[in-house]
Amino acid sequence: MRVLLLLGLVAGFAGRLTAQQSDRVGQAQAVLAPLVESYGVSGAEAPVRATVERLLPQWAKKKAETDTAGNLWVRVGKGDPLIVFVAHLDEIGFEIKAIREDGSLEIETRGGFFPSLFEAQPALIHTGTGIVPGVFMPRDSVGSKPERAPAGFRVDVGTDTRAATESLGVRVGHTITMPKHYVRLAGTRATGRSFDDRVGCAALILALRRLNPERLRHEVAFIFSVREEIGLEGAAAAAASLGGTPVRVHAIDTFVSADSPLEPQTFAVAPIGRGPVARALDNNSVAPPALVDSLARLARVNGIQLQIGTTNGGNDGAAFAAWGVPDVAIGWALRYSHSPAEVIDLRDVIGLGDMVQAIAERW
Amino acid sequence: MKSRGTGWLGITIVLLAALSRPVTGQSPGAAELAQRLAGMTAVTGYEKAMVDTILSLLPDAKRDRAGSAVLVLGSGEPRRLAACPLDETGFAVGRVRPDGWITLHRSPARGGPPGPLFDQQLEGQRVTVFGSRGAVPAVVAVRSVHLTRGRGPLSQEPFTVDDAYMDVGATSDRQVGQLGVTVLTPVAITKQPHRYGSDRLAAPWAGRRAACAALLSAARDVSKSGGGARGGTTVVGFVVEQQLGARGLLTLATTQGPFAETWIADAAGAGSAFQSAQVPAGPRAALGQLHNWEIPTRYPGTPVETVSLPEVDRLNATMSSWLKGEGAR
Numbered sequence: 001m002r003v004l005l006l007l008g009l010v011a012g013f014a015g016r017l018t019a020q021q022s023d024r025v026g027q028a029q030a031v032l033a034p035l036v037e038s039y040g041v042s043g044a045e046a047p048v049r050a051t052v053e054r055l056l057p058q059w060a061k062k063k064a065e066t067d068t069a070g071n072l073w074v075r076v077g078k079g080d081p082l083i084v085f086v087a088h089l090d091e092i093g094f095e096i097k098a099i100r101e102d103g104s105l106e107i108e109t110r111g112g113f114f115p116s117l118f119e120a121q122p123a124l125i126h127t128g129t130g131i132v133p134g135v136f137m138p139r140d141s142v143g144s145k146p147e148r149a150p151a152g153f154r155v156d157v158g159t160d161t162r163a164a165t166e167s168l169g170v171r172v173g174h175t176i177t178m179p180k181h182y183v184r185l186a187g188t189r190a191t192g193r194s195f196d197d198r199v200g201c202a203a204l205i206l207a208l209r210r211l212n213p214e215r216l217r218h219e220v221a222f223i224f225s226v227r228e229e230i231g232l233e234g235a236a237a238a239a240a241s242l243g244g245t246p247v248r249v250h251a252i253d254t255f256v257s258a259d260s261p262l263e264p265q266t267f268a269v270a271p272i273g274r275g276p277v278a279r280a281l282d283n284n285s286v287a288p289p290a291l292v293d294s295l296a297r298l299a300r301v302n303g304i305q306l307q308i309g310t311t312n313g314g315n316d317g318a319a320f321a322a323w324g325v326p327d328v329a330i331g332w333a334l335r336y337s338h339s340p341a342e343v344i345d346l347r348d349v350i351g352l353g354d355m356v357q358a359i360a361e362r363w
Numbered sequence: 364m365k366s367r368g369t370g371w372l373g374i375t376i377v378l379l380a381a382l383s384r385p386v387t388g389q390s391p392g393a394a395e396l397a398q399r400l401a402g403m404t405a406v407t408g409y410e411k412a413m414v415d416t417i418l419s420l421l422p423d424a425k426r427d428r429a430g431s432a433v434l435v436l437g438s439g440e441p442r443r444l445a446a447c448p449l450d451e452t453g454f455a456v457g458r459v460r461p462d463g464w465i466t467l468h469r470s471p472a473r474g475g476p477p478g479p480l481f482d483q484q485l486e487g488q489r490v491t492v493f494g495s496r497g498a499v500p501a502v503v504a505v506r507s508v509h510l511t512r513g514r515g516p517l518s519q520e521p522f523t524v525d526d527a528y529m530d531v532g533a534t535s536d537r538q539v540g541q542l543g544v545t546v547l548t549p550v551a552i553t554k555q556p557h558r559y560g561s562d563r564l565a566a567p568w569a570g571r572r573a574a575c576a577a578l579l580s581a582a583r584d585v586s587k588s589g590g591g592a593r594g595g596t597t598v599v600g601f602v603v604e605q606q607l608g609a610r611g612l613l614t615l616a617t618t619q620g621p622f623a624e625t626w627i628a629d630a631a632g633a634g635s636a637f638q639s640a641q642v643p644a645g646p647r648a649a650l651g652q653l654h655n656w657e658i659p660t661r662y663p664g665t666p667v668e669t670v671s672l673p674e675v676d677r678l679n680a681t682m683s684s685w686l687k688g689e690g691a692r
Contacts, residue, residue: 113508117487120665122557122565133559135667146479147519156661158560179555183489183500185532186542191489191502256509261464261528263510273534283512312509335530337509339487341502343530 017188021347025188028349031055031205032190033182035198039126041093041175042110042230045070048089052201052224057209060222069237070226074208077216081247083363084221084325085207085356086235086316087200088228088253091193092338094118094155094176096125099166103159104137107176111229113338119150121178121340125157127169132157136178178340188273188346195342197228199332199349200252206353211360220360221246225316228253235316244323248291250359251317252352255279255309255331268311272333273345275305276352279329284314285321287328294363295328302358304351307333330355392583393679394672396420396576401556401566404491406453407471407606409549412493413449417601420579423586424599429614432601434582436686441595441623444650445582445682446612447575448605448629451568452477454485454524454550456492459540463533465492465501467550469524471607476524478664483522484567488666489553492531496543500553504528552666565667570630570660573670574678575601577658578628581682593688598622613646620649626685628678630668631657656682 017025034055040048049072053064060074067073072089092111099105105125109115120138124131134157139150155176159165180193204222221242226234235251255277258268270277278295280287292308299306317327332348405413410430417432418424424434431449457468467485469476476482487505491498504527511517529550533539556566566572582599598619602611616622658678661669 114487114505116483117505120484120662120667121488122555122559122667133557135557135559135565135662135669138662138665138667142478142480144479146521148483148517148521149519156559158563179557185500185502185530186538187532187534189532191500191530191532256507258507258510260504260506260530262504262506262526264514268510312512335507336487336502336505337507339505339507341487341489341505343502343532 024350025346028202028206028346028353029184029190032198032202032349035201036182036192036194037180039124039177040090041095041126041177042090042227044126044175045089045226049224052089052205055205059213060208067237067241069234071234071238072224074222075219076211076213076222077219079218082219082221082242082245083360084223084242084246084249084320085204086223086225086238086249086251087204088197088225088234088316089201090227090229091177091196092229096170096172096174096176098172099162099170100154101162103157103161103165105134105155105157105165105170105176107155110175111338114149115153116149117339118178119153123155124177124179125155125170126175126177127171128174129169132168132170134158180340185343189343190346191341191343193340193342195334195344196254196337199254199344199352202349203252203352203356206350207356207360210353210357215361228316232314232316232319235319239320239323244325246320246325249317249320249325249327250356251315251327251329252356253279253315253329253331254313254334254337256311256313256337257333257335259333260335268309270307270309270333272335272343273347274333275307276348276355277307277309277331277333279311279315279331280308281310282315282329283312284318285327285329288326291326291328298358298363299355302354302362304354304358306355393577393580393675396580397573397670397672397675398556398564400572400576401564401569402554404453404493404549404551404554405449405451406455406549406551407450407604409455409470409493410449410603414601414603417449417579421582421586427614427618429611430603431611431615433615433619434586434599435619436585436597436599437593437595439595442598442620443595444598444600444615444619444622444625445578445686446600446602446615446625446627447578448571448611449575449601450603450606451551451571452481452606456544456546456548456550458546459536459544461536463531463535463539465529465531465539465544467524467527467529470549473607480521481664482524482527484552484666485524485527486522490529490550491553492529492544493549494543495548499531499542499544501529501531504530557667562672563669564672565669567666567668569668569670570658570663571633573675574628574630574656574658577675577679578682580679581686584683585686593686597686599686613643616646616649622649622651624652624654625650626654626656628656628682630663631659632663
């Protein structure tokens with residue numbers, strides 16, 4: 001009964017949407033949720049790649065190829081100029097660096113985040129053949145004035161010896177995450193972990209579903225890349241294989257937003273729910289101003305609400321810089337990046353997919 | 364509200380398989396109840412839903428004037444009490460801002476948090492808001508790690524409840540109100556009991572919940588069998604507001620006592636606060652001789668407080684014997 005009541009309330013919030021918009025929110029959610037609930041720490045993206053392949057339209061599945069780096073490619077259309085979209089498959093997490101005699105796991109981070117957000121939380125060890133549950137151990141001693149960040153912590157899989165841990169199939173090099181769920185919040189908002197960059201992947205899939213490949217006037221490459229969080233490694237491999245061929249690259253990745261009472265309001269002020277964001281300036285790329293202006297015109301002509309901003313973080317497009325390929329990164333506003341409780345607005349996912357489609361078909 | 368993809372379904376199947384694993388020597392009733400109660404929330408002063416659950420599982424029990432669930436077995440003297448505290452330190456909505464952000468106040472509000480990192484458990488995590496129209500999912504804001512770069516060192520002071528901005532996805536106080544969320548609505552970390560190892564259960568307040576589950580299971584068995592053979596009166600109480608001066612327990616002492624002896628079931632180490640000077644002498648005396656049934660925990664006071672389910676079974680057996688007057692202590 002309570003669930004029904006809350007569903008009614010969500011419907012009420014969404015009541016400002018047209019029936020068509022509500023339908024599109026549902027479609028976006030149906031693509032995004034399974035992506036968010038797939039696990040893929042950098043270097044172990046296979047489950048996410050499999051989910052992407054499953055969600056592709058039938059025609060695109062036939063074109064999908066995985067390169068030796070692990071990137072998934074869908075190349076569509078023919079002729080110059082080649083335009084590249086790249087969204088990354090991987091997420092932040094941990095890797096096992098040693099198994100102690102007492103059975104606990106020594107771990108190191110993969111990607112940048114606040115380790116305190118994982119301290120004393122449930123853990124999942126991804127062994128490649130299954131998932132072994134455990135817990136991220138709280139620090140041994142708290143004292144009266146502890147520091148916010150733990151000095152380091154281990155994972156307890158409920159064993160007392162190294163042999164018992166190994167008997168569970170756990171090995172050095174396996175990755176560790178905490179459990180995650182996609183959960184709808186009020187209105188068109190949602191929370192989960194690894195929206196960065198599953199929203200980018202979802203936007204590419206949504207665009208592919210709406211594209212008519214026969215209508216494309218040039219070639220477009222959709223790349224779902226690996227190992228972005230640990231140094232754009234998958235994108236670097238893709239860029240090396242393409243060289244200077246692309247006329248532009250569009251990294252489709254998070255716009256880390258200051259849309260929170262905790263953040264200084266000096267930059268990155270792009271509220272969630274107001275459309276995709278041109279990441280015109282970030283930590284490793286500056287989009288050429290003329291191209292940003294052109295992108296804004298394209299959005300306007302196609303009725304897409306586009307924000308333009310500057311934020312922190314890098315993006316896969318920067319891996320193409322050595323070949324002189326302009327990087328016009330586009331994202332969506334994200335609250336609480338790289339935390340277990342990232343928050344988005346699903347309308348931005350729709351807008352981002354529309355933007356990708358418009359670029360592929362008309363720019 | 365909650366969409367599940369196949370990835371999550373896969374994990375769910377694995378975890379459900381873990382949950383359904385038989386534990387050697389384990390009373391299924393106690394283990395199942397421990398997991399069920401560990402998934403529930405009972406912020407001090409807001410235990411009604413938990414008490415409702417206890418009453419549904421223990422039909423002969425009644426709600427007393429403090430709000431505790433109380434089962435009376437037998438009659439006459441001597442009078443004995445077995446009690447388990449239900450409540451947990453948690454939070455209530457302190458303010459709803461016009462822009463839809465929500466700030467919090469701790470309950471019980473007396474004193475500080477149970478530990479210096481207790482409030483930090485909230486930061487950047489899922490929480491559940493128990494609104495008048497049902498449970499509402501929410502998160503507590505955390506700074507985006509990317510936006511801290513190049514801005515100097517971060518404070519190493521632990522996160523406190525005053526740093527907590529709760530996000531239900533609303534853009535206005537009106538939207539928050541439509542969810543049934545107002546000032547005083549209780550809030551707690553989202554409870555998702557987590558099984559690991561061969562027999563471990565991790566959850567916030569898992570020790571206290573497991574102790575209550577053991578007592579509940581024992582009380583159910585004795586109640587079903589007609590109250591046992593023990594002479595005199597045995598009162599079994601699942602008490603509220605233990606964290607706030609032991610109000611539920613003392614109400615039992617003054618309304619059902621005096622007792623010759625009282626046994627308190629809780630996580631190991633949690634009973635010491637009750638035996639301190641915060642308990643008035645008169646009601647304290649009405650409890651008679653005090654004893655503890657304790658369940659050992661790992662990682663106490665954290666979101667992964669861990670109990671061993673066979674320990675729940677052992678405690679359940681001890682309690683059953685005591686309720687039946689089999690001389691076990």
